[in-house]
Amino acid sequence: MADIPADQSAGIMRAADGRPLKVALARAQTRARRRAFLLVAPLLFFVLVTFVVPIGQMLHRSVHNPTFVDNMPQVAAWFRDTPAGTEPDEAALAALIAYLAAAAEARTIGAVGTRVNYEMQGTRSLFTAAGRRAGRLEAPYREALLDIDAKWGDPALWSTMRQVSTAYTANFYLAAVDRTRDLDGSVTRVAPDRAVYLTLFQRTFLLSALITFLCLLLGFPIAHLLATLPLRYSNLLMILVLLPFWTSLLVRTTAWMVILQGQGVLNNALVSLGIIGDTGRVELMYNQAGTVIAMTHILLPFMVLPLYSVMRTINPSYVRAARSLGATSWTAFRRVYLPQTLPGIGAGSLLVFILAVGYYITPALVGGASGQLISNLIAFHMQNSLNWSLAAALAALLLAAVLALYWLYDRLVGVDNMKLG
Amino acid sequence: MALPIYASPLERAWHYTYLVICALIFLFLIAPILIIIPLSFNAEAYFTFSEKMLRLDPEGYSLRWYDRLLTFGMVAPDAPRDAAWWSDVWHNASWVRAAKNSLIIGFFATLIATVLGTLAALGLSRPEMPFRRTIMAILISPMIVPIIITATGLFFFYSMVGLAHSYVGIILAHATLGIPFVIITVTATLVGFDQSLNRAAASLGASPTRTFFQVTMPLIMPGVISGALFAFVTSFDEVVVVLFVAAPEQQTIPRQMWNGIREQISPTILAIATILVAISVALLTVLELLRRRSERLRGLSPG
Numbered sequence: 001m002a003d004i005p006a007d008q009s010a011g012i013m014r015a016a017d018g019r020p021l022k023v024a025l026a027r028a029q030t031r032a033r034r035r036a037f038l039l040v041a042p043l044l045f046f047v048l049v050t051f052v053v054p055i056g057q058m059l060h061r062s063v064h065n066p067t068f069v070d071n072m073p074q075v076a077a078w079f080r081d082t083p084a085g086t087e088p089d090e091a092a093l094a095a096l097i098a099y100l101a102a103a104a105e106a107r108t109i110g111a112v113g114t115r116v117n118y119e120m121q122g123t124r125s126l127f128t129a130a131g132r133r134a135g136r137l138e139a140p141y142r143e144a145l146l147d148i149d150a151k152w153g154d155p156a157l158w159s160t161m162r163q164v165s166t167a168y169t170a171n172f173y174l175a176a177v178d179r180t181r182d183l184d185g186s187v188t189r190v191a192p193d194r195a196v197y198l199t200l201f202q203r204t205f206l207l208s209a210l211i212t213f214l215c216l217l218l219g220f221p222i223a224h225l226l227a228t229l230p231l232r233y234s235n236l237l238m239i240l241v242l243l244p245f246w247t248s249l250l251v252r253t254t255a256w257m258v259i260l261q262g263q264g265v266l267n268n269a270l271v272s273l274g275i276i277g278d279t280g281r282v283e284l285m286y287n288q289a290g291t292v293i294a295m296t297h298i299l300l301p302f303m304v305l306p307l308y309s310v311m312r313t314i315n316p317s318y319v320r321a322a323r324s325l326g327a328t329s330w331t332a333f334r335r336v337y338l339p340q341t342l343p344g345i346g347a348g349s350l351l352v353f354i355l356a357v358g359y360y361i362t363p364a365l366v367g368g369a370s371g372q373l374i375s376n377l378i379a380f381h382m383q384n385s386l387n388w389s390l391a392a393a394l395a396a397l398l399l400a401a402v403l404a405l406y407w408l409y410d411r412l413v414g415v416d417n418m419k420l421g
Numbered sequence: 422m423a424l425p426i427y428a429s430p431l432e433r434a435w436h437y438t439y440l441v442i443c444a445l446i447f448l449f450l451i452a453p454i455l456i457i458i459p460l461s462f463n464a465e466a467y468f469t470f471s472e473k474m475l476r477l478d479p480e481g482y483s484l485r486w487y488d489r490l491l492t493f494g495m496v497a498p499d500a501p502r503d504a505a506w507w508s509d510v511w512h513n514a515s516w517v518r519a520a521k522n523s524l525i526i527g528f529f530a531t532l533i534a535t536v537l538g539t540l541a542a543l544g545l546s547r548p549e550m551p552f553r554r555t556i557m558a559i560l561i562s563p564m565i566v567p568i569i570i571t572a573t574g575l576f577f578f579y580s581m582v583g584l585a586h587s588y589v590g591i592i593l594a595h596a597t598l599g600i601p602f603v604i605i606t607v608t609a610t611l612v613g614f615d616q617s618l619n620r621a622a623a624s625l626g627a628s629p630t631r632t633f634f635q636v637t638m639p640l641i642m643p644g645v646i647s648g649a650l651f652a653f654v655t656s657f658d659e660v661v662v663v664l665f666v667a668a669p670e671q672q673t674i675p676r677q678m679w680n681g682i683r684e685q686i687s688p689t690i691l692a693i694a695t696i697l698v699a700i701s702v703a704l705l706t707v708l709e710l711l712r713r714r715s716e717r718l719r720g721l722s723p724g
Binding site: 032033035037038040042044048052054055057061218225240244247251252253255256258259265268297300354355358361375378388391392399414415416 | 425432435439442443446451454456460467469470537538543544545547549550551557558559560563565566568569570571573574575577578579594596597600605608654657660665678679682691694698701702704708
């Protein structure tokens with residue numbers, strides 16, 4: 001071979017074609033690596049395009065909102081060129097009024113007003129009202145604007161407009177953690193009656209923790225039973241775990257609605273058994289209880305399956321040995337059996353918690369007002385309030401939490417050890 | 422699980438208590454699914470057992486909600502049930518249309534997820550695969566990322582690239598959501614796959630393609646099929662992405678159920694739920710048969 005220096009050609013192991021074995025091996029390995037990667041590449045590309053890019057684009061939206069700068073570029077430029085706190089001069093006001101008139105003509109005034117309204121409640125009508133009359137306004141503009149509404153003289157309004165005049169902003173993240181900027185731009189808490197998001201994050205994590213705990217409490221005994229029964233019985237009982245797992249989420253949620261309703265199966269049974277009176281029906285749905293019960297049921301298989309696969313590998317002779325050495329059955333369980341199940345407990349709990357934190361459908365259907373989770377609020381901002389940037393900021397915070405947990409899961413359990421049935 | 426002969430009375434008592442607790446937990450798991458089946462045959466528009474149902478009076482039961490599944494949305498539901506009526510059902514009934522949409526979307530999403538997922542699983546299970554863990558984590562992430570975030574991202578993305586309100590958009594999204602399940606099941610099958618079989622085939626002169634189709638494929642088939650079933654069920658049950666990116670005419674069964682539950686909940690929902698449970702039972706049976714076949718095949722292979 002031409003590429004082998006002549007002085008090294010002696011005393012080297014060679015492959016059949018005359019190349020040194022080392023080179024041939026390295027080439028073969030590179031080729032094998034490339035071949036393996038090429039098998040994965042189409043899917044990786046697919047997932048990047050249909051999943052990673054859309055989510056990245058959405059995250060960009062959480063810091064990027066060009067509504068103001070797109071619709072009122074001259075006003076935005078004036079804000080950019082003057083230091084914070086500058087009183088608007090006649091030239092800026094003339095530009096503002098010209099753009100208000102143009103925006104009213106083009107029917108985009110609402111968009112600008114809405115954008116300012118996100119930061120300062122009650123300002124949307126200010127913009128639409130001024131837009132309607134902007135075409136007829138004459139100098140001096142300051143007095144003319146104040147004539148429409150005295151709020152135009154409020155420094156807080158101008159400070160807010162200054163904040164929204166840049167396309168890139170962190171204000172949506174501030175809003176997502178119940179913070180806002182005051183007059184001089186420093187970060188403060190919002191009024192307690194408007195602080196909803198931190199409470200909701202807290203509720204989401206607390207309810208998810210409770211659901212995870214309930215799943216562990218219910219999942220541990222049956223996983224243990226399944227793991228210790230002879231296979232022919234445990235396979236039969238496993239169907240009772242797998243059937244719910246394979247049944248549509250909406251079917252299971254509907255089933256719980258049927259059971260938990262005020263006039264539902266459970267309440268009717270309790271009434272007819274005389275446990276509660278007809279007026280004392282328990283409210284189990286459209287509140288947190290409904291969310292917790294239904295989600296525990298829906299996520300239970302995700303706890304049982306990892307627990308079962310760990311418990312099945314535990315050698316029963318350890319517990320027997322502990323017993324023969326004088327341990328009581330409780331001690332043998334606590335000191336010998338339980339520690340060996342920890343990998344399963346970790347895997348199951350993390351998986352259930354991760355899935356619970358992002359749950360949407362079940363809380364939306366059975367949660368009522370008090371059982372809503374953070375996902376439901378994201379959907380609300382996407383579909384009802386149309387504050388998409390805030391929705392994206394909330395989604396980014398939720399995603400960060402989920403990815404941190406996912407990273408932990410990968411470190412502790414390994415994604416390649418995930419088992420389904 | 423048998424009680425040892427040396428168990429104390431207290432342990433005996435605990436053992437039976439434990440069995441009762443387990444029975445109750447199993448009841449908690451399965452009862453909600455079983456309870457909707459008789460309720461779907463309710464003659465009244467209630468979600469609870471009527472007096473007649475409890476007395477097992479045939480009058481308390483009826484198929485009216487199943488009938489409603491066919492007639493809802495029809496042009497002339499009260500016409501005589503001849504060929505024209507059935508044609509009306511096929512073309513106009515809301516649930517039938519939803520079922521057709523669900524099947525079309527599910528089929529193509531499953532096809533994409535299974536083909537790409539199986540190929541990727543083959544690559545991922547090779548020891549020489551570079552960045553194996555990272556890539557695996559990315560490919561599994563659609564299962565982990567909250568569905569509302571995926572749906573929100575797709576909503577913006579599809580509006581930008583013009584895939585909103587299209588079948589292609591939903592199919593691609595559902596394929597993405599099904600991929601983690603295919604990867605997990607197929608890599609699990611490949612863990613037990615004996616690589617020396619491939620080498621044996623190669624040493625006997627088979628080309629890599631022939632080796633794949635005649636040696637590898639038949640052995641990993643159970644895993645591929647169960648992955649495909651998972652992907653199909655994921656698509657068949659998915660509502661949030663459909664709510665965000667689909668047009669009203671792309672109604673699927675879950676979306677129709679969602680609307681039904683939120684707006685005018687009627688026992689029709691229980692009828693469709695019962696049908697879906699029956700489908701789950703059928704799928705579970707297929708999976709169990711596959712598992713047995715897989716075990717038998719593995720019993721034959723020396724690995």
